[in-house]
Amino acid sequence: MKQATINALKTMGLTEYESKAYLSLASFISATALEISETSGVPQSKIYEVLRSLAKKGFIEITRGKPLKYSVVPPQDIFEKSRIKIKEELDEAESEVKTIYENQIPKSQAPIWLIYGADKIVKKEIEIIGRAKNSLHIASGFMFQNEIEQLNNALNKSLRKGIQARIIAAPYNITDGEKIDISKGLNGLDCEIKTFQIPFIKAIIRDKKEMMLIFSKFNDGVVISQTAIGVWNQYSEFVETIADLYNLVWTMNLFKHYY
Template sequence: MEYAGLSEYEAKVYLSLIGLGSSRARKLSINCKVPRTKVYGTLKKLIEYGLVIEIPGVPKCFTPISPLNAFGSTVKRNLNKALDFSQILESLTDTHETSMKEASPQQKTLWYIDSDDDIIGKFHEIVSQAKETLEVVASADGLTLFFNSAPNLLDQMQNIGVDVRIFSPLDPKANPLARELSYLFDVRKVDISSPLLFVDSDHKSFILAKVTDINGDDPLEAAVFSDDENLLSILHLITSSLMNGQDSGAAPKIEMRT
């Protein structure tokens, strides 16, 4: 009854009268556990609110007004207010979404995981989601770690039609792992001085990790991943520059501070 603006005593007396139908003050006091000294004052207020009617007689008797008649208009008024507020909220939400699309700078979602999480498992997950292209950019240790963690994963992806490209400092002419991979995939030697492992899956999601000791318990220190299109378009510049550098005969290079 707090929504109707009634006090605790007023609510107890009114609800008790609803249950009794009509009652004298003494019986009402016992039934609703409101002190008899407070009942008359409470009933007087309920009569003023239009919730209770006093039946003439000795002793006095009291009967409640139907809840529908008593609160129907209040409920209707509040429902109308709620509907109006809902429409206002919807309009504000649309305006906010429109303005945020045009605002700058914009907030983007980038997820971070550390060595306590299964980072290499997240790499396998994102690789497995690819339908068209996979681009792997890795340091020597990063590529070795990735290949050893799932030797057949890239084969499986190629078998379903995924175009796999690998960029690393390992030379297919001199390194056994790079040579083996080059028999199946597009493997390109580039200059990568930072210990990293990066995978771009269909240009729809990516994961980037920092490689530490591949022989240790936690070979990947931390990683970030996202499926935000704007972030992906920027990071795609990495592999684009590598490919362009190869095509022009330049020496593609990736160097990041770690």
Template sequence: MLETFGFSHYESRVYEALAAGDTPMDATMVVKHSGVPKAKIYEVLQRLVEKGLVLDSLSEKKKWYTALPPSSLIDKLTTQFEQDIDALKTSLTKKTLRDDRIWNLKAASSIRAESRHLIQNATKSIRFSAWSDDFAAYAALLEEREREGIDVEVLVVGRNQWKLSRVHELVPTEEHEGLERYQLVVVDQEEILLAGEENGAWQAIQTRAQPFVKFFADFFYHDVALASITQKHYDLFMGDEEVRKMLIRLRY
């Protein structure tokens, strides 16, 4: 009967013989009642002891064996079966593999929709950078996500007029006339969308590849630091032509 549960033929016969007996047995008695060859009996008994189906005891220099009560065996097998089922469910659960590909996305409306989708589905943090007029399309959603407890930090190119806790402002000067529009979204330090405008058309890349995510997350903080330092020491930096040109080149 135990063969149904993965035990060997000999193990099944030995357990059944012990369970049917009224008293403990020694190895010789087990051989007689189970029909298992004497050459195999100690090996089989030891396996059943290790599996917890048979109890052993040493008395008067002789080893005695008795079976785990059938009710306890049923409980043991039931518990083991349920654990095996749980383990199977876990092993069969679909594994989420990171998509490290870089996806290209075109059309301003599609880029805007996907950016909003990323912002809406962020679970921990959002880093967002855009020009002020483009930023207006996302401001209300970002404010809502911040109220929901998401860590939101923003860099706006142009004048800021929104009610976010951490908004950094970069106001371009005349020397920035060659600056092209861009937009960067970094969510949960797991995914980025970088969009830019070229010849009047928008295009973007989107990826979860970690080298790119880390690079553009660092790029965001590079911009934040540069904007903050420039704003704080504007007269000092802008009054020095060499430093001014260096700062313009660093950012743009």
């Protein structure tokens, strides 16, 4: 018996003895308690209790007679039900933990954090976008390599939920020697995008409650991604002010429009 398989069965709610007894019975399809005990290593003093528990959990069936016979329920049925149950439990747990996490962030004594590294910054951007309930304001003077596809996926999910998004994007930038067409890359989104050659800075504002500013050093117009820093901010008064400034800039006749 592979320990990894036993560990997986434990994840499905079985004990060590139950996992061993179930695996043993799977090799018999149908067997007596004595046969299962001998092949599984579960002591005879424990085997009946273990088998009753497996039957209660729906992993095996018991046939009356002398001696009692135990039959394994088809594994595909058991595993499918367990996958559904585990996913439901994980989804419920994730929802509860996210609610606790998001409610506590603004209450932090200093709700400003620095995030280093392009991968971690993009991950945080997507997290912020995923928390949006009403609005997103985005300004992008540069992008990292492979970032546009990830943002498109996250933004499309938010837009399908009815989130109102406004995006100001530079036409393109060069990151680590690679040209990135920002406006063109975002052009498929179902929201209004305005194009302007803004400086090498990014901003994502969520619901006027949370924002992140991203900066990076650049050399001769080329962004150096390894120097990138994200400033994640949840001071609601400050974020609301920046969002209002964004909306003011949005009304200025400075941009090309893409729909």
